[in-house]
Amino acid sequence: MTTHSSETDTGPLQRRCPDCGVGTGQAHLDGCDVARCPATGLQRLGHSPSCRCPQDVGTGRWPGEAECIEFGWMLGPGMPDLNRLLTTATWDPATYRWTHPGTPTPNTEGEQR
Template sequence: MSPNTAPAAPAAADEVATAEPRSAADHRAATHPTDTDATPVQKSCPDCEVAIGQYHVEGCDVARCLATGLQRLGHDEPCRCPQDVWTGRWPGEAECLEFGWLYGPGLPDFNRLVMTATWDPVARRWTHPDHQNTPDQNTTVEGEQ
């Protein structure tokens, strides 16, 4: 393994098991976009040019903080969380596709993702408001499906 190659990442967004009932899963599959709506995989990061599976270079505009899900460059001081890995797609694109939050094919609504979803630092992905299980608050956003 080269120094810039990351260890195996947690399951991809489309491989993460859900706890939703089968009928809800069937409904989501029938009403949400498919991988054909995704942008093509990019073999290297458009900013730091690392290959898929490699850590982003420090200072990369695309790299995300794995503690917050936001741009790593947005920290006041260097981030101490693990480095982000280039997956071949823009951070958050898989979740936008999964949640059906697209302006059109290949146009993920990243603004809606950051404003509506919640970052899960353990799973290292955004979670839909309908699937956030917190005992002390109702996290469903009115009007969301």
């Protein structure tokens, strides 16, 4: 697996969400296109109203960008391959992160599955 420096692959952290305008570390506002559902990793906008997941917090990066850098899935400098991420990786709701295919995940008893 190739790892890349965030300095060379991405720009600086965004100080504000490009959609709802909240600062890094703050919960995205309802209706924000950038916010993700922590239960599914998918866009929170339009997800089931019955989902009781907590609000997503802005990180200063586009959702999934950090994982694309980590996995070496970049289309070019500053261009994470988010389509590959969404179609290949698996969302881990316990860690709120996408996992690389083939990465063992612990089951509820803490054993690898």
